[in-house]
Amino acid sequence: xxxxxxxxxxxxxxxxxxAEMLKGGVIMDVVNVEQAKIAEDAGAVAVxxxxxxxxxxxxxxxxxxxxxxxxxxxxxxxxxxxxMAKVRIGHFAExxxxxxxxxxxxxxxxxxxxxxxxxxxxxxxxxxxxxxGATNLGEALRRISEGAAMIRSKGxxxxxxxxxxxxxxxxxxxxxxxxxxxxEDELYVAAKELQAPYALVKEVxxxxxxxxxxxxxxxxxxxxxxxxxxxxxxxxxFIGSGIFKxxxxxxxxxxxxxATTYFTDPKIVADASRGLxxxxxxxxxxxxxxxxxxxxxxW
Amino acid sequence: xxxxxxxLQGDFREHLSALGECGVTGKLVKTPSEVSEVDxxxxxxxxxxxISKLAKSFGLFDLISKRIADGMPTYxxxxxxxxxxxxxxxxxxxxxxxxxxxxxxRRNAFGRQTESxxxxxxxxxxxxxxxxxxxxRAPWVESCGSGVDVLGSLExxxxxxxxxxxxxxxxxxxxxxxxxxxxxxxxxxxxxxxNK
Numbered sequence: 030x031x032x033x034x035x036x037x038x039x040x041x042x043x044x045x046x047x048a049e050m051l052k053g054g055v056i057m058d059v060v061n062v063e064q065a066k067i068a069e070d071a072g073a074v075a076v077x078x079x080x081x082x083x084x085x086x087x088x089x090x091x092x093x094x095x096x097x098x099x100x101x102x103x104x105x106x107x108x109x110x111x112x113m114a115k116v117r118i119g120h121f122a123e124x125x126x127x128x129x130x131x132x133x134x135x136x137x138x139x140x141x142x143x144x145x146x147x148x149x150x151x152x153x154x155x156x157x158x159x160x161x162g163a164t165n166l167g168e169a170l171r172r173i174s175e176g177a178a179m180i181r182s183k184g185x186x187x188x189x190x191x192x193x194x195x196x197x198x199x200x201x202x203x204x205x206x207x208x209x210x211x212x213e214d215e216l217y218v219a220a221k222e223l224q225a226p227y228a229l230v231k232e233v234x235x236x237x238x239x240x241x242x243x244x245x246x247x248x249x250x251x252x253x254x255x256x257x258x259x260x261x262x263x264x265x266x267f268i269g270s271g272i273f274k275x276x277x278x279x280x281x282x283x284x285x286x287x288a289t290t291y292f293t294d295p296k297i298v299a300d301a302s303r304g305l306x307x308x309x310x311x312x313x314x315x316x317x318x319x320x321x322x323x324x325x326x327x328w
Numbered sequence: 329x330x331x332x333x334x335x336l337q338g339d340f341r342e343h344l345s346a347l348g349e350c351g352v353t354g355k356l357v358k359t360p361s362e363v364s365e366v367d368x369x370x371x372x373x374x375x376x377x378x379i380s381k382l383a384k385s386f387g388l389f390d391l392i393s394k395r396i397a398d399g400m401p402t403y404x405x406x407x408x409x410x411x412x413x414x415x416x417x418x419x420x421x422x423x424x425x426x427x428x429x430x431x432x433x434r435r436n437a438f439g440r441q442t443e444s445x446x447x448x449x450x451x452x453x454x455x456x457x458x459x460x461x462x463x464x465r466a467p468w469v470e471s472c473g474s475g476v477d478v479l480g481s482l483e484x485x486x487x488x489x490x491x492x493x494x495x496x497x498x499x500x501x502x503x504x505x506x507x508x509x510x511x512x513x514x515x516x517x518x519x520x521x522x523n524k
Contacts, residue, residue, distance in 0.1 A: 036445035036463075043444045046464050046507045050373045050406070053337040069420060072381040074337060074374070109420045109435060110375055111465065133441035133465070156442050283385075290336050290358065290382055297386075 039156030044178035047134065047158055048242035051075055051111070051179075051265055055255065055286050056244070058082050058269040061100075062107040064278070071282035075111040075133065077267070078104040083140045083187030083323070084270035084309065093141045095123040098130055105132070113160070118327055119145025121154075128157045134179070135159045137172075139326035140186045140269070149327070152176030162246065164197045164324055166204035170225035170233070173241055180239060182263070183324040184247015187270050189311025191248045191257070193324055198245055198261040208234040247324065250275070250309050252288030252301040259292035276306025329522065332357035332366030334392075336382040338374020338407060342506040346514045360387050368401035368522050371408030373464070373504050376435070377420045379407055389426070396428040401497040401522040403514075404428075409500035410435060410467050417470050428498035430473035437468040437489070437502075449503070451492055452479045453520060454512050461491075461503035468502055469493055497524050 037043075054074030059065040060082060068076045080096045081089065095116050105112045111133035116123035118137055123144070127135050137150055139162050149172065152159040158178035163169035169180045182201060184194030208219060211234060220230040232240055245263035249255055250271035258266055266289050272282045284301035291297035319325065333343045335356035347354035347370075354370070357363050369392070371379070383389040396402050396412065404412040412428035418435055438444070444465060448458035459480075468482070469490035480492035480501075491502040492513075499521045505513035 036447040038443065038445045040446055042462055042507060043446060043464060046462050046504060047441050047444060049339040049342065049504075049507065050375065050464055052339060052341075052374070053335070054375060054378055069377065070422075072378045074378050109418070110377060111441065128442065131440045131442050158441065286378065286382070287385065291386075 041178065044158035045241050047111075048160070048179035051244075052242055053290055054265045055282075055289050056113065056265065056267045057272055057282060058267075059104065059273070062103050064273055065104045065108045067279050068272075068282055069108045069110050071279060072286040073110060073282065074265070075113055076104065076108060077113045077115065077136065077269070078132075079115055082270040082273060084189070084274050085187075086140060087187040087312070087321075095120070095126065095141070098126065101127075101130055101132060105130075115141055116150070117141040117144040119143060119148050119150060121150045124150055124155060124157075128155055132157065137161050137177075139183060139323045143326050147328070149175050152178075160244070162324075162327055163201065165200045166233070167223035167225045168327065169201060169239060169243075170223060170229045173239070174226045174229060177241065179242045179244065181244040181246040181267055183327070184245065184249070185314045185317070186247045186323050188248045188314055188317070189250040189271060189274075189309040190314045191250070191254045193314050194245050194247045194249060194254075194258060195261065197247075197324070198258060198263060201243065202262045205233055205237060205239070209237045248314070250311065252284045252298050255285045255288045256292040256298045259289055265289065271309055274309035276308075281305045329368060330355060330366045331368045331370065331518070332363065333370045333372060334358070334363075334379070336374075336388075337378045338372040339504070339506060340372040343370045343372050343405075346506045346511050349511050350514050350518055352518060358386070358388075360391050363388055363391055363395070369395070369403075370517075371402065371404040371411050372506070373406035373408065376407040376410040377423055380411060380423055380425070389424070393426045396426055396498060399497055401517070401524075402428055403499040403517040403521065405501050405504050405506060406464065406466055409433060409502050412498055412500050429493060429495045429500055430476055431493060432470045432472070433467045434470045435467050436465050438463060438466055438484070441465055447482065449480050449482070449491070451513070451516075452477075454516055456512070459505065459510060459512060460508055461505070462507050463491075463503050466491070466502040494521060497521055
């Protein structure tokens with residue numbers, strides 16, 4: 030019989046494998062125990078514990094940081110699904126704290142105020158897996174080379190405007206498809222242009238997909254948004270402000286879960302879209318001045 | 329034989345690939361008519377609460393339970409193991425299982441994600457090198473009836489916990505062979521369990 034003390038923890042397969050288990054699911058932002066339970070009951074595959082959803086961060090302004098450990102632990106105690114939490118870009122000490130709290134995934138997130146305008150966290154140094162945002166393939170591969178075990182397209186968080194999520198998913202998908210059609214000797218220049226490591230570029234060209242799971246995020250507010258993102262190639266969906274900034278959160282949460290699973294069946298998505306009450310009001314991304322766009326953070 | 333992979337949520341595509349490497353063209357299933365058409369079923373890794381809620385919402389829950397009870401060969405990995413258990417020690421509110429194996433499982437038994445691990449596991453009935461097994465927030469079998477064959481166990485703090493079990497035509501593993509490229513567990517399911 031094998032002993033559990035002969036085990037290897039924190040390897041790439043274990044970290045990336047965790048994200049594989051989330052595929053086809055919805056990860057929901059929650060700010061308290063009550064919301065976490067609503068998310069779990071609605072069929073969320075994980076919750077993101079944070080003090081303010083992106084829409085409130087945007088409205089209230091100021092510096093946004095990692096959540097209070099007490100708040101994260103209360104949510105961990107309340108639900109059995111995985112609990113994720115966010116750290117500021119580059120803030121490795123916040124990440125060390127979250128690792129001691131045993132959260133299941135860390136999101137090194139542009140939604141919080143960056144702590145380092147040059148470097149991201151060296152995520153290989155942690156046993157806990159990280160998800161990072163990306164607006165294009167090069168950014169995704171740079172994060173993976175730093176140890177990210179999961180990528181989410183950034184979109185524009187806290188807006189309820191899905192257009193940037195669409196742009197980023199199409200961009201990442203398009204750049205992957207372009208690599209798969211290249212001659213081997215063209216991949217060297219592609220790596221230079223993408224500003225990404227050649228080995229990862231070659232791997233993507235050969236497999237036609239990222240080496241890690243790709244979720245989408247930022248502006249998803251309806252079952253139809255979720256279904257569209259899944260059809261554009263997302264492995265799953267993060268919904269931040271879209272659920273708990275809407276009229277009937279429990280119903281909308283369950284509806285988005287159904288639409289994410291049955292994204293190819295418009296009849297089911299239509300049924301899920303009925304009678305959900307008011308959607309989050311939202312902001313058009315075009316109305317947000319560029320310096321205030323969260324997707325611009327990260328490099 | 330048509331082998332379905334339950335595609336409500338989780339790593340169902342990895343199971344489909346593993347079947348393909350064993351020479352079997354599997355089919356992703358997520359509607360009652362699709363589930364009715366297959367001869368055997370794989371329940372993938374994922375979130376067991378999510379999968380069971382979706383199964384209930386879309387009329388799959390009683391259907392799958394009945395088909396397993398009627399002898400449909402079934403294999404569940406991780407979340408799938410939880411779903412083929414007779415009962416859960418620590419269920420989420422309202423969480424039920426399809427049943428199939430006379431056992432009680434403990435969810436997230438090894439701990440949270442930072443405790444997830446790989447290990448070499450001896451698997452009764454599969455010869456050759458031990459199976460490199462990936463456990464991700466995995467369950468274990470807390471207790472099982474005398475009719476259950478324990479195929480693999482892990483020792484934690486001096487106590488042995490079954491992590492691979494079979495009863496009749498139902499197989500369950502707490503780990504994820506679909507993530508490793510080693511298809512011996514899938515072959516075992518197709519060649520041994522399905523032909524019982």
